[in-house]
Structure formats: structure tokens, C-alpha cells
Amino acid sequence: MVTVAHRLLGISGSLRAQSTNTAVLKTLGARLGDKAHMSLFALNDIPLYNSDLEAEALPASVVALKEAISQADGLIICSPEYNYGTSGVLKNALDWASRPGFNSPLKHKPVLIMTSSPGVLGGARAQSQLRETLSATLSRVICSPQIVIPGVNQKIQNGHFADETTIEFMLAAVDNLIAEINLVA
Template structure:
């Protein structure tokens, strides 16, 4: 790769002390030598309403779409709510998938990451996220499910406190970077 990859980390939690955001911030720090990661919070993105998805959509939706379009790859980091992804994350995917067949997510290499303070790490949200992202045309990275159980003990103050978790997640990001490189290769017509 000739330039540093630009990764957008979308946090699916609106909570001020979000574990999804904390994991993305820790990844940003851990990836500093090989990629630029920007963390996007969804607090200003309104509920998707097709009536508002016109020539002048809401500013929060415009910002999200622009951030997705500018990124080489995406990491969606979601908590698990009631065995599924958060409403905020599903809403972000809906905005990113529009307009139909032209959404910013089409062809975008995307890595799925879930977490939970509980023992499952949000694993039950993984299938829902992967299926929904696939429906948008995103290139969902094939990698073992990145689910972080007991997340409260694995990240603090923007850095990983658990080396195994850091290494596991960095393995997933490496797979994302390979997918980004592959997409770039095909775009160059090689």
C-alpha cells in the first residue's frame, strides 16, 4: 500500500462510557504505526426516515455518509442488546446503505466487533450485523468472530489492559487491512 489506510470505527453505543468506543480508541492507539483510525460516535445521527432522506438530509446523516465514503475500511463496534445489535448501529447501517444501490457502504471492507461485560462478548449480535452489512453490499471481512467478553477488564483509559484481547483484535484488523489492499488492487485494474 502506498498510503496509510484510513479506517473508520463506528461505535454502536451512545453511552458516554461506552465499551464499544473504548475498544475503538484502544485500537486507534494500537494501530498508530500502520493505519489511521477515526472513531465516529452516532449521537447526532437521527433515526432513518425516508421522508428526510432527500436533497438535504439531516446533518448527522450527511456526516456519517461522508465519513464512510472517505474511509478505506470500516470497523463496526457494537454492544449486544437483547441478543442483537444496538438500535443506533442498525440505524447507522441504514443511513450508510442509502440511497439504494449507491450507498457509501457498497464494496466497503468492513470488520465486525462486538463486546459485552458478560461472558458472551456480544457474540449473538454478530450474525445480525454480518447479515445486515452483507445486504448493504459491504465487503464483510471473513475472520473469526471478534467478540470481547468481560470488556470492562480489558480496556482502560484508551489502551488495552489485556494483551491477548489486543492481539486478537489486531489480527482482525490485519485481515481488514488485507481486504482494503485487495480492493485497492482491483480498483487499479491489476
């Protein structure tokens, strides 16, 4: 019997070309081995949420986001912390993806969240805010020890996340995500 790797969607809450959050996701994706395949969805083209656009035709980038979420078995979101909260671009994308309310592609979707910061708390406050937002979307946020990455700028080398202890911790959390995916299936 051939097993198909789980399809994961990685979403970085940063638009920067040299985003540390995107580097974390790319490094994690490269380390998943046979257990899962993760593709990344960039939020650069997602417009500001405007419910008037829902009455017309949804922007193509929003349709693509919602389709990518629908096709994924689970999500891995890595967000920076800006002013004690998650990034506006990530919150905006989640607002789009959460429509229609109570029947969006986020409903019952297993989600693993991670945050990072150059500071000592690793984005813990953003993680709390992100967990609350995802709860409102009826997502299945993975219950596991929080993945917060303090001092993230010093942990990126040549565009790759280079903190082996944290990578192992993230891989264990991915095992929890996969267990939740299997439970939902």
C-alpha cells in the same frame, strides 16, 4: 516511495460517554502504528431513519456520516449486544448509510466487526445480526475468526481496553482488513 497509511473509520454502537466499545476502538486505534490511521465517528447526532427526509435535504449529521464512510478505506465497527442483538443506534446509522440502495457508501466497503458484552458470549448474537445487516448493504465483511469480547467491563482500565491477548487478536484482524482493502483497490 512513501506509503500512506490506510484510512480507517471506527464506529461504536454505543452512545455512552464511558462506552466500553468506544474504549476498545480508541485502544485499537492507538496500537495501529504505521499500518493505518483510524478516526472515530460518533453516532450521537444521527436522527431516527425516516425516508421522508431523503426526499428533502438529508440531515447534516447523516451527510457527515455518509461522507466519512466514503472517505474511509475500511470500517471497524464495535457493537454492544442488547437483548441478543446489535444496538438500535448502530442499526439506525447503517440504515441511513445504506441509502441509496445498491449504490451507498457501504457498497463494497471492507468492514471488520467486533462485539462486546459484560456476559460470557461477548456479543456473539449481535455479531451475527450485524453481519446479516452489512451483507444486505453489499459491504465486504471481513472473513476471519469472530472478535467477541466477553466480560468487557472487567477489561477496561482507566478508560482503556487492557486485554493484551484480545488486542493482538484484533491487530491480526486489522491485517486481514488491510489485505481486503488492498484487494479492492
